[in-house]
Amino acid sequence: MYLAAFPKKIEYEKVRTQLDKMSLAYEVVNPEPGYRLVGIPAIAMEQEVRSRLASNSMDDYVCSGWVEYRRAAIEIPQDAPQHFQKDIFGTVSIMVVAPCIADQTKIRLIAHISGDMSEVFPYINAEMRGACYNENGPMITYMDGYRMITLYPRRIAIAKADEIVDGWHTLEKIRCCVNDVYARRASIVPLYIMRKKPPALELYKRLPGTNCGECGQKTCMAFALTLWNGNAKPFLCKPIFEGKYASLKDAYLEICAGLGVTADGDFPESQ
């Protein structure tokens, strides 16, 4: 089965109405009540139903992406989401859902928010010992278990979520963390330096893995370590920038930014 996720409820409703009109079978994966602030319903269907939907010229809807449908191992909480007096997070739209580049059995999400988290980054950096803070982004990267989270002022990238419910669960945790730290910021000493980098292995997982040598290193792992140490520039992996691995570019640049390295290879002063 495949699962379609949507950036807005209206897009979900369009597809659901069409499926009903055509009397096609589907399953709704609903984030309510516990994850209602970070997710909107997704629709799972068999490949045949997906094809029939497509062949019916049903292409006037916006979908965040299609992924293989895996049932969630966790339950949607039955309590209402936590309320914060001042919500700096705002509303969420999941813009991209795709198979994860670093692990095809997991999914990758990109969400946009209406709020702005940048003010809270130095406080999260002070409290979260494993976080990688890049003041020049500004952005903050950290691992939540095996998931890699990157927070930008108005955007969140999650790599290696188990499936859509795990993605909502992770987004809800981020929403609560950001608003909680913001509420307590007067009692936290902000930290403006990068004290940790994302693991070199995560960088390696986003390289083509062909060991072609075009970067001047014998293997992708050697290149990952050289880049991680600040002795190489991201664009040296030509297959990503000029070759057939261009699809890896966004996730690769995301983790490079977490290291404090931009596409042209400059390290910010905090390095």
Ligand code: SF4
């Ligand atoms: S150029 Fe890229 S794919 Fe080739 S060895 Fe270097 S890192 Fe690996």
